Amino acid sequence: MEPKLTGKSDDELVLLFQKNGSDKAFEELVIRYKNSLYQYILSLVKDEGAAGDLFQEVFLSFFRHANSYSAQGKFKSWLFLTARNRILNHFRDNKQPLSLDQTDEDGNFVFYDTLGDDQPSLLDALSAQELAEQIRQVSLKLPPHQREVVYLRQYLSFKEIAEVVNRPLGTVLADCHRGIQKMQQLLRAHIAQ
Amino acid sequence: MKCENIFLYVNGELDASQRAAFKQHLQTCAACRRQLQFLEQADIALAAKAAPEEVVNRLFAKTTRKRRFLTGWKPVLAGIVAASVLGFLFLPSSENNTAIRTEVLAYMQYDLDEDYQNFANDLALFESEF
Numbered sequence: 001m002e003p004k005l006t007g008k009s010d011d012e013l014v015l016l017f018q019k020n021g022s023d024k025a026f027e028e029l030v031i032r033y034k035n036s037l038y039q040y041i042l043s044l045v046k047d048e049g050a051a052g053d054l055f056q057e058v059f060l061s062f063f064r065h066a067n068s069y070s071a072q073g074k075f076k077s078w079l080f081l082t083a084r085n086r087i088l089n090h091f092r093d094n095k096q097p098l099s100l101d102q103t104d105e106d107g108n109f110v111f112y113d114t115l116g117d118d119q120p121s122l123l124d125a126l127s128a129q130e131l132a133e134q135i136r137q138v139s140l141k142l143p144p145h146q147r148e149v150v151y152l153r154q155y156l157s158f159k160e161i162a163e164v165v166n167r168p169l170g171t172v173l174a175d176c177h178r179g180i181q182k183m184q185q186l187l188r189a190h191i192a193q
Numbered sequence: 194m195k196c197e198n199i200f201l202y203v204n205g206e207l208d209a210s211q212r213a214a215f216k217q218h219l220q221t222c223a224a225c226r227r228q229l230q231f232l233e234q235a236d237i238a239l240a241a242k243a244a245p246e247e248v249v250n251r252l253f254a255k256t257t258r259k260r261r262f263l264t265g266w267k268p269v270l271a272g273i274v275a276a277s278v279l280g281f282l283f284l285p286s287s288e289n290n291t292a293i294r295t296e297v298l299a300y301m302q303y304d305l306d307e308d309y310q311n312f313a314n315d316l317a318l319f320e321s322e323f
Contacts, residue, residue, distance in 0.1 A: 023257035030252065038244035052248040056255070063256045128234075135238035154239055157206055176200055184231060 010075035018066050030059055033079055036155040040080060043151045044087050044098070046140060054090060058083045074163075080156065081164045084148075100145050100165065126191065138186035139179075146179030196225050203232050 005013060005028040016025035037058065042051040061082060062069065069078060084100065091098035126134060139150060145165075149172055152161045158176075162169045195218075201207050202215045219225055 027257055034244040034249055035241040039241040055248055056252045059252055131234055132238035135235055139239060153204060157204060173200055
């Protein structure tokens with residue numbers, strides 16, 4: 001009987017799977033990241049069928065080549081990086097260019113107010129449920145490199161995001177800021193309609 | 194403390210002193226307070242929803258559950274079937290069973306694994322619906 005796995009770290013589970021072939025350790029890793037990984041993939045491919053296939057590919061690849069991952073406390077980053085590569089391949093295979101490496105500008109993060117004092121709050125203009133739905137809708141309209149960061153920040157630290165997308169931390173923060181800013185602009189346009 | 198730290202603040206990536214300084218900054222910066230409110234709403238709206246069960250079940254069918262198929266009494270059964278087929282193939286031949294043997298050999302080269310997978314997927318779908 002295997003010990004309880006829910007309290008174990010990612011690397012402990014990976015080691016259990018690598019050394020003992022523990023199916024339960026593999027399944028625990030899948031359960032731990034299934035929602036965030038699926039949501040990340042879906043946010044970029046915008047197609048449930050393709051998202052399901054890519055999600056499986058990521059974990060199948062780990063299942064078959066688990067020994068190629070060396071436990072360094074970065075399993076989560078490794079998982080999202082693998083997913084990112086699969087997503088890029090998916091678009092390449094379908095001859096649909098997807099640029100995740102684009103940035104609006106190099107350099108440091110520049111903050112400026114996205115809502116002037118005289119503008120009504122978006123939060124007041126929409127009900128909570130409608131607001132959540134509209135936020136989801138407008139997030140899908142963001143340029144891919146901004147959308148990616150806006151979603152990834154739900155699951156990874158900015159330092160981890162910078163590693164996964166291979167961009168400087170300042171650029172990642174700038175992309176996130178611009179993504180959030182654009183979402184607010186799109187929401188305002190929706191309210192004005 | 195600058196407004197740009199808002200994302201690191203929301204993600205809990207500031208150290209204790211930076212966090213305290215940003216909290217103080219929030220008291221005087223209306224733009225950051227509004228931004229913070231919006232980010233909290235965005236976090237709720239974009240929080241990961243459950244991945245479809247069917248997707249996860251299909252993954253397990255291809256990995257951990259497939260492995261289980263190879264354990265227990267099933268390999269014994271598979272061995273008996275294989276021995277029967279081999280016995281049939283290496284029995285003294287007659288004209289009648291030569292054609293059958295050819296068919297059996299062709300069938301053995303067919304990708305049964307894919308067929309089994311499709312069947313398992315159909316079954317999983319059926320069970321989930323009924």
